[in-house]
Amino acid sequence: AASVMAAVTQAPGSRVLEKCGLEQILEALKLLLSPGGSGSNSLQSTKHDILLATLKSNLSALEDKFLKDPHWKILKLLRDEIANEAEWPQDSVDVTWRFTSQTLLLLLCLKETMLCLAADFNPGKPNPKTPETAPALSPDTLSISQQKTVQSVLQFVVTLGVCPYLAPGVGVPLRFRTEFGAVVQDVVCLSTAPSATRRLYTSCRALLSVAQHASLGSLVFCRHLGDIAAGLCQLGFCPSKRSSLSPEEEVLTEEERALSRKALRDILDQVYQPLAVRELLILQGGPPQSCSEGKMQVRCRAPAWLRRLCGQLLSERLMRPSGVQAVVRGILEGAGAGAAGGSDAEATAADWKKCDLIAKILASCPQQSLSPEDYYRDICPQILDLFHFQDKLAARQFQRVATTTFLTMSREQPQLAAKYLLQPMLAPLHRCLNTAEIPESDKVPGTILVTEEQLSRCIEDIYKEIRKTSGVV
Incomplete structure (x- = not known):
C-alpha cells in the first residue's frame, strides 16, 4: 500500500484546496462526532448497538451532506482527491473502520488546508506608530473551541483505529481504560x-501525517504519544508468528516495517523528552491499571521483544544531551512532581523510593554504551548538575537522586566514580589546598584561583553527600 505521504505531497497544489475553509472541515468532523440516541437500558449489548448505529448514522449524514449540499462540494472534491492519492483501504464491512477511515481523511483535509493557509499568509510589516497592536494571527490558527473539536476527533481515531489492534501486552488495553473503551x-x-x-499501519501513518502541522502535532502527541508509539513498536519490531511467510502472505512489506521503525525514533527524538521517557516506561510494563468499576485489573505483561526494545530506547534517551534530567523528570513528573505540579506534588516529594529507583537506573551501564568508562564520562557531569537543581519543589528529589546515584556508582565502579564524580566535585577545594601544583603563571598577586561561588558550591555538595552517607535525608 502506498504511504499516506503521497496524499500530502500533491494536494497543496490543487485548486480545490485553495477554496476550502477550516470551518467547513471542522463542521464535517463535528457531524461525525454527533451523539446518538441513548436508551435507559444499560445492558452491554445495547451499548454495542447504540455505538454501531451512531457510527452508521453519522457516516450516512456526512455522505448526504456531500451529495445534496452544494456548499460542501469543494470539501467533497478535496476529500476524494486525498482519498484517491492515499491508496489505503477505506471501505470495510466493519463500520468502525469505515468511520475511522473517513475521519482520518477529514483530518488530512484539515492539515492540508492549514498548511496552504499558512503558506499564503503575509502579515506585512508592523506599524512603528502603533507598537502595542497585536500582530495578525495566521489564518491556520485554531480557536480554543476548534482545538477541543480536534482533540475529540483524535480521541475517537486513536480509540477506534489504533488501540483495538494492539497485541496483548502492547500498551494499555482499551477495556482497562474506560467503559466506552471496553x-x-x-x-x-x-x-x-x-x-x-x-488498519493499525494506516492509522499510525495518517496520524503522523496530520502531525506534520505544528499545532496539530502538539494535539496529537500531547495525549496520544503512548498509543502511537505502541503501534509503531508493534508494526516495526514485533516478530512474525510464522517465519516462512511468502511475500504474498506478509501483511506489511519490509519497507513499511522500516518506515515504522524510523517514524518511532523520529517522534521520540522530537517530543518533550520526559514525556517520551514516561511513555516508554509504561510500554515496558507499568503498574496494574484500574478499570471503571474501581477494581484492579492485572495487565498482560509486555512481551519480551517489547521490554528489550523499550530498554534500548530508554538507554538512547539517557545517552542524549540532558538525558539524565529527562529520565528523572519523566519518572517524577509522571507522579505529579516537578514541572508538572499538581495537587499531589508535595506528597510525591516524600516518595524517596521512586528517587532510589531512578538512581539504580542511572548507575547501571546500558548495553548500548561502548564501555563503563564511556558511560561514566558522559553521564557523571549530568549527575553532578542534579545537585544544583533550582526548582524548589523538585530540588530535594533531584538531590536525592544525585546523592544516591553518587553512592551507588562509587560502590559499583569505585575507580571510575573517583575519576568522574569525586574529583570534579572536589576540584575547587583541591585547587585551594594544593597550591604547590599551581603553575607559576597563576601565582601572580590578585589572581583568583577559585571563585567564592565555586568553593561554596563544592562545600555544599560535599555536605549533601555526607548527609546522605550518614543516613540523614
Missing part, C-alpha cells in the same frame, strides 16, 4: 478486511 474493543470486527495490522 465497548469499542467488543464491537471492532477483526475478522473482516482490511487486516488488523493494515
Whole structure:
C-alpha cells in the first residue's frame, strides 16, 4: 500500500484546496462526532448497538451532506482527491473502520488546508506608530473551541483505529481504560478486511501525517504519544508468528516495517523528552491499571521483544544531551512532581523510593554504551548538575537522586566514580589546598584561583553527600 505521504505531497497544489475553509472541515468532523440516541437500558449489548448505529448514522449524514449540499462540494472534491492519492483501504464491512477511515481523511483535509493557509499568509510589516497592536494571527490558527473539536476527533481515531489492534501486552488495553473503551474493543470486527495490522499501519501513518502541522502535532502527541508509539513498536519490531511467510502472505512489506521503525525514533527524538521517557516506561510494563468499576485489573505483561526494545530506547534517551534530567523528570513528573505540579506534588516529594529507583537506573551501564568508562564520562557531569537543581519543589528529589546515584556508582565502579564524580566535585577545594601544583603563571598577586561561588558550591555538595552517607535525608 502506498504511504499516506503521497496524499500530502500533491494536494497543496490543487485548486480545490485553495477554496476550502477550516470551518467547513471542522463542521464535517463535528457531524461525525454527533451523539446518538441513548436508551435507559444499560445492558452491554445495547451499548454495542447504540455505538454501531451512531457510527452508521453519522457516516450516512456526512455522505448526504456531500451529495445534496452544494456548499460542501469543494470539501467533497478535496476529500476524494486525498482519498484517491492515499491508496489505503477505506471501505470495510466493519463500520468502525469505515468511520475511522473517513475521519482520518477529514483530518488530512484539515492539515492540508492549514498548511496552504499558512503558506499564503503575509502579515506585512508592523506599524512603528502603533507598537502595542497585536500582530495578525495566521489564518491556520485554531480557536480554543476548534482545538477541543480536534482533540475529540483524535480521541475517537486513536480509540477506534489504533488501540483495538494492539497485541496483548502492547500498551494499555482499551477495556482497562474506560467503559466506552471496553465497548469499542467488543464491537471492532477483526475478522473482516482490511487486516488488523493494515488498519493499525494506516492509522499510525495518517496520524503522523496530520502531525506534520505544528499545532496539530502538539494535539496529537500531547495525549496520544503512548498509543502511537505502541503501534509503531508493534508494526516495526514485533516478530512474525510464522517465519516462512511468502511475500504474498506478509501483511506489511519490509519497507513499511522500516518506515515504522524510523517514524518511532523520529517522534521520540522530537517530543518533550520526559514525556517520551514516561511513555516508554509504561510500554515496558507499568503498574496494574484500574478499570471503571474501581477494581484492579492485572495487565498482560509486555512481551519480551517489547521490554528489550523499550530498554534500548530508554538507554538512547539517557545517552542524549540532558538525558539524565529527562529520565528523572519523566519518572517524577509522571507522579505529579516537578514541572508538572499538581495537587499531589508535595506528597510525591516524600516518595524517596521512586528517587532510589531512578538512581539504580542511572548507575547501571546500558548495553548500548561502548564501555563503563564511556558511560561514566558522559553521564557523571549530568549527575553532578542534579545537585544544583533550582526548582524548589523538585530540588530535594533531584538531590536525592544525585546523592544516591553518587553512592551507588562509587560502590559499583569505585575507580571510575573517583575519576568522574569525586574529583570534579572536589576540584575547587583541591585547587585551594594544593597550591604547590599551581603553575607559576597563576601565582601572580590578585589572581583568583577559585571563585567564592565555586568553593561554596563544592562545600555544599560535599555536605549533601555526607548527609546522605550518614543516613540523614
